[in-house]
């Protein structure tokens with residue numbers, strides 16, 4: 001969580017552009033599988049391909065500190081497939097502003113993004129802001145309100161702010177917009193870790 005690299009990787013080296021391409025391909029696969037109703041033979045074929053893919057990566061499994069996913073600030077969503085692809089355009093120690101697009105993988109129902117996917121986005125935004133230039137803090141609570149559906153395949157704006165800091169407690173807010181329309185917002189408390197807290 002601490003070792004985030006904003007430097008684009010070097011081609012031919014671990015973490016180079018090949019890695020970003022692999023993550024983008026994975027995102028495409030996630031959306032394609034979620035949105036497809038393939039015949040059994042295609043499901044079987046794709047399943048076998050994916051088993052081969054997992055096998056190809058197995059010799060390269062590393063510990064959390066060495067993995068590339070989640071540590072690449074130059075990639076959307078830090079190259080972490082759990083996160084929707086999020087691009088940060090503005091960042092300092094008091095606010096963050098970015099763009100995010102949910103796709104079929106993030107579908108809740110009836111064209112709306114899943115509320116849990118939106119909460120993942122908010123935890124990411126508030127977590128990054130809560131930890132910007134400060135000792136590490138973790139989410140104590142995250143209270144989300146959904147004001148209208150959040151559409152898929154639409155570039156949305158997301159903004160986070162520090163509301164106040166009280167000792168170890170950092171209170172933050174986050175809001176998600178489709179154009180001028182607020183689709184969801186959140187308030188969160190992050191608590192600075194004490195020595196020895198994981």
Ligand SMILES: CCCCCCCCCCCC(=O)SCCNC(=O)CCNC(=O)[C@H](O)C(C)(C)COP(=O)(O)OP(=O)(O)OC[C@H]1O[C@@H](n2cnc3c(N)ncnc32)[C@H](O)[C@@H]1OP(=O)(O)O
Pocket residue numbers: 001002003004123124126127128131132137138139140141167168169189191192193194197
């Ligand atoms: C470069 C980096 C990039 C980093 C980029 C990273 C981005 C991703 C970030 C993702 C962030 C996450 O998802 S983190 C993962 C999800 N969160 C977790 O797993 C956290 C699990 N919980 C914990 O570990 C613990 O509960 C802590 C550390 C959060 C807090 O434990 P604690 O130390 O015992 O604290 P505790 O005494 O309970 O509370 C501390 C203070 O908060 C107050 N407090 C507690 N609960 C509440 C409450 N509901 N409302 C108001 N106040 C409260 C208490 O009264 C106290 O106030 P006072 O007496 O001090 O006044």
